[in-house]
Amino acid sequence: MSALVEMKQISKVYPNGVVANKNVDFAVEKGEIHALVGENGAGKSTLMKVLYGLEQPTHGEIWLKGARVEIPNPHKAIDLGIGMVHQNFMLVPSFTIAENIVLGSEPRKGRFVDRAQAIAATESLSKTYGLQVDPLARIESTPVGMRQRVEILKTLYRGADLLILDEPTAVLTPQETDELFVAVRKLVDQGKTVIFITHKLVEVKEISDRVTVMRHGEVTGRVATADVTEADIARMMVGRAVFLQIDKPPVQRGRVVAEVRNLGYVAETGRPMLRDVSFDVYAGEILGVAGVEGNGQTELVEVMTGLRPATTGEIRINGAPVQGQSARRIRLSGVAHIPEDRLTNGVALDASIAENLAVDRYNRPPFTRHGVLSPGKIKAQAMTLMQQFDIRAAGPDAPMRSLSGGNMQKVIVAREFSAEPALLIAAQPTRGVDIGATEFVHNQLVGKRNEGRAVLLVSADLAEVMSLSDRIAVMYKGEIVGILENGPHLTEEELGLYMLGLKRQEGTRKV
Amino acid sequence: MTRQNALIEAIRIVAVVVIALTIGFVITAIVSKEPVQAYTALLTGPLPRISFENGFEIKNINRFGNWMEESTTLILLGLAVSLVFKARQFSLGAEGQMLLGALATTVVALHISAPFPLHLILALLAAMVVGFLWGLIPGMLKAYLSVDEIVSTLMLNVIALQIFDLLLFNWLRDPTAGFIVTPLFPQSVLLPQMIPGTRVSLMSVLMLVAVVVVWFVMARTPFGFELKMLGANRKFAEYGGINTKRVIALSMAVSGILAGLAGAHLSLGLLKRLTINLSPGLGFEGIVVALLARNDPRLVLAAGLFYGYLRTGAQIMERSSDVTREVVLIIQAIIILLITAEQLFPRFQQWWRARRSSEVAIERG
Ligand SMILES: Nc1ncnc2c1ncn2[C@@H]1O[C@H](COP(=O)(O)OP(=O)(O)OP(=O)(O)O)[C@@H](O)[C@H]1O
Ligand SMILES: [Mg+2]
Numbered sequence: 001m002s003a004l005v006e007m008k009q010i011s012k013v014y015p016n017g018v019v020a021n022k023n024v025d026f027a028v029e030k031g032e033i034h035a036l037v038g039e040n041g042a043g044k045s046t047l048m049k050v051l052y053g054l055e056q057p058t059h060g061e062i063w064l065k066g067a068r069v070e071i072p073n074p075h076k077a078i079d080l081g082i083g084m085v086h087q088n089f090m091l092v093p094s095f096t097i098a099e100n101i102v103l104g105s106e107p108r109k110g111r112f113v114d115r116a117q118a119i120a121a122t123e124s125l126s127k128t129y130g131l132q133v134d135p136l137a138r139i140e141s142t143p144v145g146m147r148q149r150v151e152i153l154k155t156l157y158r159g160a161d162l163l164i165l166d167e168p169t170a171v172l173t174p175q176e177t178d179e180l181f182v183a184v185r186k187l188v189d190q191g192k193t194v195i196f197i198t199h200k201l202v203e204v205k206e207i208s209d210r211v212t213v214m215r216h217g218e219v220t221g222r223v224a225t226a227d228v229t230e231a232d233i234a235r236m237m238v239g240r241a242v243f244l245q246i247d248k249p250p251v252q253r254g255r256v257v258a259e260v261r262n263l264g265y266v267a268e269t270g271r272p273m274l275r276d277v278s279f280d281v282y283a284g285e286i287l288g289v290a291g292v293e294g295n296g297q298t299e300l301v302e303v304m305t306g307l308r309p310a311t312t313g314e315i316r317i318n319g320a321p322v323q324g325q326s327a328r329r330i331r332l333s334g335v336a337h338i339p340e341d342r343l344t345n346g347v348a349l350d351a352s353i354a355e356n357l358a359v360d361r362y363n364r365p366p367f368t369r370h371g372v373l374s375p376g377k378i379k380a381q382a383m384t385l386m387q388q389f390d391i392r393a394a395g396p397d398a399p400m401r402s403l404s405g406g407n408m409q410k411v412i413v414a415r416e417f418s419a420e421p422a423l424l425i426a427a428q429p430t431r432g433v434d435i436g437a438t439e440f441v442h443n444q445l446v447g448k449r450n451e452g453r454a455v456l457l458v459s460a461d462l463a464e465v466m467s468l469s470d471r472i473a474v475m476y477k478g479e480i481v482g483i484l485e486n487g488p489h490l491t492e493e494e495l496g497l498y499m500l501g502l503k504r505q506e507g508t509r510k511v
Numbered sequence: 512m513t514r515q516n517a518l519i520e521a522i523r524i525v526a527v528v529v530i531a532l533t534i535g536f537v538i539t540a541i542v543s544k545e546p547v548q549a550y551t552a553l554l555t556g557p558l559p560r561i562s563f564e565n566g567f568e569i570k571n572i573n574r575f576g577n578w579m580e581e582s583t584t585l586i587l588l589g590l591a592v593s594l595v596f597k598a599r600q601f602s603l604g605a606e607g608q609m610l611l612g613a614l615a616t617t618v619v620a621l622h623i624s625a626p627f628p629l630h631l632i633l634a635l636l637a638a639m640v641v642g643f644l645w646g647l648i649p650g651m652l653k654a655y656l657s658v659d660e661i662v663s664t665l666m667l668n669v670i671a672l673q674i675f676d677l678l679l680f681n682w683l684r685d686p687t688a689g690f691i692v693t694p695l696f697p698q699s700v701l702l703p704q705m706i707p708g709t710r711v712s713l714m715s716v717l718m719l720v721a722v723v724v725v726w727f728v729m730a731r732t733p734f735g736f737e738l739k740m741l742g743a744n745r746k747f748a749e750y751g752g753i754n755t756k757r758v759i760a761l762s763m764a765v766s767g768i769l770a771g772l773a774g775a776h777l778s779l780g781l782l783k784r785l786t787i788n789l790s791p792g793l794g795f796e797g798i799v800v801a802l803l804a805r806n807d808p809r810l811v812l813a814a815g816l817f818y819g820y821l822r823t824g825a826q827i828m829e830r831s832s833d834v835t836r837e838v839v840l841i842i843q844a845i846i847i848l849l850i851t852a853e854q855l856f857p858r859f860q861q862w863w864r865a866r867r868s869s870e871v872a873i874e875r876g
Contacts, residue, residue, distance in 0.1 A: 307750060328752030337750070345750040348743035359740055359751030363733040373731050 003063070004030040004162060004193050005051065005082075010060035012046050016394045016402060020046035021057070022217040028162070033184060033194045035204040035225065038214035038237055039434040040406020041392045044197050045087055047214070048164045052084040053077040083160025085151040087167045087197075087405050087432070088343055091139045097146075098122040098135035101154045125153050130183050143294050144341070145176040152183070163187065164195045167405065169203055170432040173293045173460045181207050199406075199434045201230040213237055238436045246442055249450060251470045254283030257334075257454035258304075258423050263313035263323075265299050265478075273299040275478045277313070281423060286445065286455040288469030288486070292499055293460045296478035298340060301427050301458055305337045306330040307345075318422060331360055334422030338412055338429045340458070346412045347400050354382035354396040357415050389414040390440070405432045413441055417448070424448055427458040442468060462492060474498040481505065524803070527849045528817070535842035539834055549832035553839065556827030557820050574827060576709020580781055582819030583715045584773050588797025589815050590725045591769035593806035597729060598762040599742040600653065604664030605770040606794025607671030608645045612638035612774025614675050617683055617785045620696040620778075630699040635775055642771020643764045645671065650763030654756035660763065668794070679787060693785040702780040712780040714772075719812075721769060726808040728765075738762055770794065796822075799843070818843075 005028045012021040020043040028034045036044050049055040051062065053071035062069055064080055071077050077084070091100050098118045107117040122135040131149040139147060148168055155163055165184075169177045184194055184207060196208060204211055205225060213221040213236040221236040258281040265274035274296050281287045289297055302308040304315060306327035315323040317333045331337075339346045347356050358367060358378045366377045382396035391410045393403050400408065409432055416424065426445060430438040445468060449455050459465050465472060466486065473483045474495060482498045482505035484490055497503040532554075539553075540546040557578035560570045588605050595602040615637040625633060649667060652658035685694040702712035729735040737758045740748040748755050773793075778785055800818055804810035825839030 305750075326752070326754065327749060328754065331752045339750060345744070345746040348740060348747040351740060351743040355736070355740065355743075358736075359747065359753070362736045368733050371732060373733055373736055375730065 003027040004065060006063040007047070007051060008061045008063065010047065010050060010062075011058045012043070012050060012055060013058045014046075014402070016398065018394060018402070019217055021050070024060070024214070024217070024219050026212060026219065027222075028193060028195055029210075030193055031188060031191065032209040033188055033196055033207055035208035035211040036195055036197045036214065037199070037201070037204060037211060037233060039436055040410070041404040042214040042237075042434075043217040044214055045166055045404065048084060048166055048195065048197065051077070052082060052164060054084075078158050078160070081159060081161035082164070083155025083158060083162070084164040085148070085155060085166060085168060087170070089147050089151055091147060091150060093140035094138060096136050096138055097133050097142065097150050100139055100150055101125075101135075101157050103154075105158060121157065122153065125156055129153075129156065129186050130179070132179075144171040145173065145293070148172065148176075148180070149183075156187075161191070162193045162195070164197075166197045167199070167432055168196070169198055169200060170405075174462055175292065177203070199432065199438070201233050201435065204233060205230060215239065234435055237434070246446060246467055248446055248468075251449075252284045252452070253470075254452055256280045257283050257318060258456070259314075259316040260304070261314040261316075263300070263303065263315065264311045265296075265303055265308065266311045267299075273478050274303065274310075277478075277480050279473055279480060279483060281454040281456050283422075283454050284449060284452045285470040286449050286457050286468050288465035288472040289456065289458040289475060290462060290465045290472050290495055290499060291475035295475045297427070297458045297475055299478075300475070301337070301340070301425055301456075304330075304425060304456075305335060331419070336360075336416040336419040336421035336424050338416050338424075338426040340427035340431070342408055342412055342431075347408055349401040350399060352382075352397050352399055353386065353391070353393055353403070353411060354379045356400050356411055357382050357385055357418075360415065360419060385414040385418060389417075390437075406434050406437055409433050410437060413444070417444055421453065423454045423456065425456045425458070428460060429457070430459075430461070430464065462495065466490070466492070466495070476501045520805075531842055531845045531849055534845050535838070538838055538841060542838060543832060543834045545832065549828055549834045552831045553821075553824040553828040553834075555824075556831070557823040572706070572708045574823065576706060576711050577826070578816075578820055578823040579706075579709070579711045579715055580776075581823050582816045583711075583718045583780075584776050584793065585796055585800050585819050585822075586718050586811055586815030587721060587769050587773035587776065588794060589800030589804060589811040590721055590808055591766040591773070592797040592801035593804060593808060593811055594725065594729070594738070594766040594769070595762050596801055597742050597806045598738040598758065599745075600650075600660055600759060600762055602646070602649060602660045602664045602763045602766060603795070603798070604646060604649055604660075604667055604763065604767070605773075605797045606792070607664070607668035608642040608767040608770035609774040609777070609794050610668075610671045610675045610789060611645050612642045612771030613778040613785060613789055614678060614774075615641040615771070616700070616775045616778045617693055617696075618678075620700040621683060621693060624697070625699065627699045630697070631702065631779070634700050634779060635772070638771040638775035639768045640771075642767035642769070642774070644767070646767025646770070647760060647764035650760035653763070654759040664763075675789070676787065679785060683785060691787045695784050696779065700779060701783055702776070710781050712776075714776040714780045717772070718776075721772065722808055722812050725769070725811075729808060734758070734761070770797070773797075 007024060007026040010021050010024040013019050024047055026047060038044050046055060050057045051071065053073045053076050062071060069080060071080065092103065095103065101122050102118040107114040107121065119135045122133065126133050131153055133146055133149050133153065139150070148171060168180060172180060187194060198204060208225045211223060211225050211233060212219060213233060215237060261278050263274055263277040264272065266272050277300060279287070291297055299308065303310045306325055306329070310323050313323065314321060317335060320333060322330050322333055355378065358381065361367060362373060362378065367374060379396045386393065386396065389410050391407050391414065393407060403411070413429065429445065430441050433441060445455055445457065457465065457468055469486045471483055472486050472495065473480050476499060481501065536546070536550055539550050543549045557574050559572050559575040562568045562570050588609065591605045616634040619634040619637045623633060645667065649660050649663040652663050653660045679691060679693070683693045684691050702714050705711045705713060705715060729738065737748065737753050740751065740753060741755050741758050745755055777789060800811055800814045803814035803818065821839065821843065825836055828834055828839065829836045
């Protein structure tokens with residue numbers, strides 16, 4: 001076997017002085033699935049951006065099929081058969097899926113784009129690789145999982161032989177992940193090569209042939225996947241043993257913090273997204289919300305945090321009704337919120353880290369006194385939180401844009417945890433976060449619970465919900481079909497039956 | 512880090528100006544018989560000259576005055592525009608707000624009588640209130656009905672102009688004058704002169720105050736923070752609990768206050784009466800100033816002085832040489848193009864920073 005791609009002694013220093021890659025040697029063989037793992041900010045995305053021509057290395061060489069190549073821009077990379085699906089999607093929201101896929105190399109009929117052919121091409125690609133999409137749907141109205149498939153199809157349409165997938169599973173449901181893996185295997189069967197970045201070591205074991213581990217910008221190991229255990233990989237990544245098991249003292253359930261009654265929400269399209277949802281969250285417990293993504297979890301969270309108005313029903317926080325109130329009032333009544341899609345509303349990429357950390361509290365002391373805002377106080381808070389939550393960045397003034405995906409998530413977690421909420425609503429809190437940080441977030445969530453706060457945890461990661469929650473509410477088609485006590489007796493299979501709508505608890509039947 | 516940014520910014524601005532002026536000179540050389548003399552008029556015209564021929568004397572003080580007057584208006588407009596642009600609201604309404612501001616001062620000047628400082632204060636307040644309200648309209652339309660502010664402000668500019676003409680023709684004009692002007696304003700409402708021999712007035716001082724106030728509002732108040740977050744990501748601002756509708760509406764309204772003051776400067780400081788065709792297009796020059804200054808109020812001061820200098824020099828060049836004003840319009844256009852060519856300068860910045868930081872990195876090991 002010969003290397004398809006070899007990156008030799010790659011170093012990358014960003015303009016702000018961050019050394020993201022240090023003398024990295026990286027090689028991928030033809031026809032393999034190569035996992036690239038490492039903590040947040042280890043330099044994985046950077047290395048791949050160098051390969052894709054998005055960033056220029058400060059030092060080093062790239063060899064493709066035994067010949068040295070220069071990749072000054074993605075255009076050249078595409079010509080060389082390299083395609084990349086980014087961690088943060090880069091699609092045009094107002095275009096249809098077919099239009100997005102052919103964008104940049106549209107089939108033409110005379111002077112116009114041949115729409116019929118674009119749709120046909122999309123459909124045939126979609127069939128060949130088992131990546132299901134609806135060619136006519138607009139990106140803005142499609143779920144994340146489908147956007148992901150669109151990104152992959154887009155690179156295939158442009159003739160990529162080497163596919164770089166940057167944390168493709170971070171945004172996927174377990175089912176979608178399985179589908180993706182089927183597709184990836186199909187790609188490899190047809191002679192393609194795949195580089196696969198992920199934080200989930202289960203996935204590394206499941207799909208990859210070899211794995212390269214990075215840490216602080218350097219490669220710390222390259223091994224055949226079969227030769228190592230998950231714990232070995234974790235140790236190479238973090239430099240210490242990682243405990244993936246969480247210690248949780250028995251639940252000390254306090255008074256009720258959040259009461260949700262008969263909540264209904266009808267989307268602008270007229271589709272009912274929430275139907276008669278009722279539950280309580282108590283102080284000192286973690287209530288998990290499980291369900292296949294798209295069954296109303298997003299709407300539930302947004303209604304509860306004041307980002308969407310409920311159509312019917314009632315929400316009380318500490319006894320006071322909050323439905324229909326502004327996001328600020330709801331925050332003031334003690335609700336904090338880690339949003340599921342951090343790039344949409346969790347951060348402002350063009351603002352500084354310090355500003356991002358203050359968006360919910362800038363108008364209160366100590367940040368504002370007598371109507372005067374103190375940037376110094378905002379910065380000081382940022383320095384404290386950055387240290388406390390181990391956020392790796394150039395400094396509190398660095399723009400959010402310059403952070404790695406996992407560090408962005410840490411900024412959000414830092415802000416919401418430090419708000420000292422009575423109810424913490426955490427939606428996909430560890431999406432795209434490395435194992436070290438996942439461990440940290442999990443411990444923090446349990447810590448909040450132990451402090452006697454109420455936690456509502458929404459996650460597509462069933463393992464996460466099951467390992468953290470005290471009770472689990474399952475959503476199906478906008479309804480809660482069961483609220484189950486968590487414990488050793490509760491199995492994934494059992495939950496799965498509820499998630500797929502095959503089982504339903506007595507007393508929840510309404511429609 | 513920030514100091515380095517400031518340095519890069521300064522280098523960027525100087526580079527833009529030098530390139531633009533060089534191109535301008537080439538153009539002058541093509542159209543003029545005496546290019547050097549003409550260009551000297553452009554570049555040094557607005558400066559006063561000190562002469563010792565008859566003892567100590569400052570000459571051309573009126574040209575210097577022109578520069579200051581021009582800059583005062585431009586800076587007020589630049590502040591108005593940078594406020595809305597900071598919030599990423601592309602309001603182009605400064606023109607109309609300025610016109611109505613001038614109109615409001617005229618109504619107060621001619622139809623209310625009061626002793627000196629009171630009369631002036633009333634007139635300034637009228638301009639500010641009218642500017643505020645005329646900015647509030649597109650602000651509310653955008654915030655609550657999602658009406659695109661570019662369209663609505665341009666429409667409102669047209670309406671403002673019609674109101675201006677209507678009142679001037681039918682109510683405010685001096686019937687005894689041979690052309691369409693109002694009577695001269697009474698002394699009690701005029702902005703006091705600050706430099707003898709010029710029309711530089713108290714408004715230049717108020718302008719400096721405005722720079723400080725706008726800087727303060729943007730950098731040191733919760734409202735300024737809200738503006739910035741709205742500009743950075745509206746959904747994020749909403750998620751954080753900011754009432755973005757209120758901020759959108761207020762940003763345009765507050766911007767109107769400054770444009771209204773610019774209008775008051777024209778009427779109470781420069782013309783001392785109202786004329787038809789007050790100064791078409793001036794409101795849009797505020798956009799140039801704001802762009803030059805990257806919406807930073809402190810830089811608006813510098814950019815306004817620079818741009819005012821250029822415009823004054825242009826008038827002097829036009830008067831004292833065979834070069835027409837169009838040449839300077841071309842130079843202005845080149846400057847705008849160079850500055851808005853965002854692609855060019857970030858590249859340069861990147862190169863500069865990468866060089867510096869790789870040096871640092873290598874030093875560190
Ligand atoms: N455009 C940029 N400008 C400056 N610094 C950057 C930029 N992009 C990334 N960095 C920094 O470089 C380092 C490596 O980032 P990179 O995105 O490669 O990490 P990663 O391994 O992909 O992490 P994650 O798992 O969180 O996505 C981080 O410290 C990050 O803050
Ligand atoms: Mg990354």
